Amino acid sequence: MDIFLQQVINGLVLGSVYALVALGYTMVYGILGLINFAHGDVVMVGAFTGLALLKALLAAGTGLPIALAGAALGAVLACGLLGVAIERIAYRPLRHAPRLAPLITAIGVSILIQYVAAILWSKQYLALPAAFTPATWQIGGASVTDLQVLIVLLAGVLMAALLWLIHGTKLGCAMRATEQNAEVAGLMGINTNRVIAATFLIGSALAALAGIMVLLYYGVAHYFMGFMLGLKAFTAAVLGGIGSVPGAMLGGLMLGLIESLASGYIGDFTGGVFGSNYRDVFAFIVLILVLVLRPAGLLGKAQGERA
Amino acid sequence: MTAPERNAGATEHPSTGQLSAHSASAATARAADVLLEARRIGKRFGGLQALDGVSITVRRGEIYGLIGPNGAGKTTLFNCLTGLYSHDAGEFRFDGAALDTGSPDRVARSGIARTFQNIRLFGAMSVLDNVMVGRHSRTRGGVFGAILRTAGTRAEESAIRNRALDLLGYVGLQERADEQARTLPYGDQRRLEIARALATDPQLLALDEPAAGMNAAETNALRALIERIRADGVTVLLIEHDVKLVMGLCDRVAVLDFGVRIAEDVPAVIQRNAEVIRAYLGAGDD
């Protein structure tokens, strides 16, 4: 088995998921300048609602593809609503508050969602129904499952669609204008509140699909799963250049690859002193390194100081 | 006349800030003495050349006005000078040496203090505390001194307080020392910002549209304050929209238009300058 190729494949899959989640962080940060700590938990809600729907649909005798599509659609709707509600209830009233207030609110919302989920569903790991056994192919000494291919393809399609939406539609134009200068955009007749709500809607919908992917890939959902995932996706957004949509995509893929390769080889490099149980540390090291070496990120514009 | 020199000696406790006898004559004697020089300053924002080779020369002891239509680059020049923006080209010379504009705090320590167009006070702090913050760069009390309340720290702290109270008296805010800064009326906030800036012992005080939003009476009081500050030996650099105020108050004026300095002279000459008149009529004076 070719370990390198295998880790690259795993990294691409992981990176696709990070990229989808990172998009939500980067879009909100671009427009509001806010780290939406609750975004990772929206992913978790996507996984949980997807799981519940999937179980229900399968129990009702629906075929697997239709059940999957139904679960994805339901999760997208649920998370989209949740995202818009978070913005409306928690962040919008604080838009002119001191800068610490929305950050503290964001972490509060994150905790709130986690524990509502823990109470609604469970604090245990909830597993997928046993019906899932992905087909496996061998490529050059590494194995690829149809699920992995599906995740990478779907993530690619979603990102292409998002780029089209931002650069090819009126809404996207309004989003870019609001990001440049919300006040001026408002003067030009753009309903900035609606643009911000749309940003949360889109970001949360992508998060829902990422949640379903994680659910299918790892086979479990857990109320705390959004925390580390969110942290890593944010790191991916910073790596790519916070506020930059292509940057989030690139950053996500790179972080997935770095993490996968690093945890694959760390045992060899350190003579077994450190094992793959340190995999969550790599993202953090990447975050610190980016902040030290290139705070603007790979594709980010150098932040112009504003008076 | 440098900051440390001015700090030396003087331990008297004046009841009011009066015109110091030396300053006016000193200003005359050193009329040709250059305090600040901007040499071909350039600044680009993306596709916009906000400043294009702007040069100005501010002499010690004068009130120097910077005018121009909206978006001409006045505040950009201020921000480059005070280290808030980094300029792409040119250099500033201050008090006979190159000015390090690498960070705003270093600029402040070099002896340039500023106010902001959209008043930036420490809103939750008291009026007195705002001015006391201004003394930060001229004092040195540290963590251990503060925790142990050493004699030196206590002495310094009371010196800071007294100096801040004097400055509040100087701008006429002594009665409001204990109020929260954000509760002050607009005109008082402007004056508090000036007191806070003066607390840094500046040689050059840069005022960004200090009269904006003021009524006629407040503007007159401000004008008197600025003249007094100059008389007390601080050079004043002034951005202002109120052309009448600038022409009446300033010794010399520079005019910016689309990032280019189109004139620099005494007000009487500026008022007759054809290019200046064109810039103002063309862009529409507001």
Added chain:
Amino acid sequence: MSEPGLSPISADRASAGAASAGPAGVGPAGAVGRRLRVSAWVIALLILPLVVDATAGRAWVRILDVSLIFALLAMGLNVVVGFAGLLDLGYIAFFAVGAYAYALLASPQFDLHLSFILLLPLGAAAAALFGVMLGAPTLKLRGDYLAIVTLGFGEIIRIFLNNLNRPVNITNGPFGITRIDPLSIGSFSLAQPHTLFGITIAPIHAYYYVLLACVAASMVICRRLQFSRIGRAWVAIREDEVAARAMGINTRNLKLLAFAIGATFGGVAGGLFAAVQGFVSPESFTLYDSIMVLCMVVLGGMGHIRGVVLGAFVLTALPELLRLTGSLQRTWFGHVWIDPADLRMLLFGLALVLMMRWRPAGIWPAPHGRVGT
């Protein structure tokens, strides 16, 4: 040019003679009243554990001890969040550094038994060092990056504590370190009962007095910092960083200082925690503990020292009160719908959101004009 100017602009009268006109102009009558009030407080706090022990039981004295440790933590985080306006979401990591520094060097783990007089400063220094290492690259950037970096750091520290039991056993992994030395000087150990003026003082009470002294000292230290040149600069940075820099404040250094001082408090509290508990494990240093300390600061009133100390007491006692809801649920519904521990987190999350919206200055806001809040 050095003639003495007559205007305040050209005169820096750093005369010590004016010190008499300093703050705290308390008249003789006020001084007596103040002394009485302070004495009443001191007496009340000294007999508090004895009263609690006699009425509510020894378990509540233990809760008092823990409250005092959390009061130290809350005061430290208050320097960072309340004074300087920086959000630290992994503050408990510094607590962990202090606790493990003490635990490793004063336990059978490595068979080292250093004195706490050496270990407390050492733990504090270690925590401060971590604080600087984390803050230095982050604090020169936008303030909100600090929130995410500290959030990550809090988790990373826990991952290391959990996994550094192999190949070389350093932290003993998830099992933690047990049989940590109690506070002692020479042969005088706080782990044994002592008799003073005919009253026998149990260890748990002795610890209470030691911790109370630490909290009192910390309150004085925090207060002095707050009303100093440094404290003013912190609040200025919190209020408007750009204006603060324009006033000549080196914001990066001062933010780093606030962060390091906050970490130092965490380190000291950690050392005391290890000594009092006699046991530490990674479980005490989770994200939720960080959030709890943050809640103490936010609820008590950011920037208000007495407020955050009160917040620490209320929130440490809260789980005990919530435990009652478990039995209530059982009697009403037949089984426990919401685990009291989850209910607590739910309330924390809700509190953070609601406080920021409706009472950003906290339940007990700082008195107007005296504190910059």
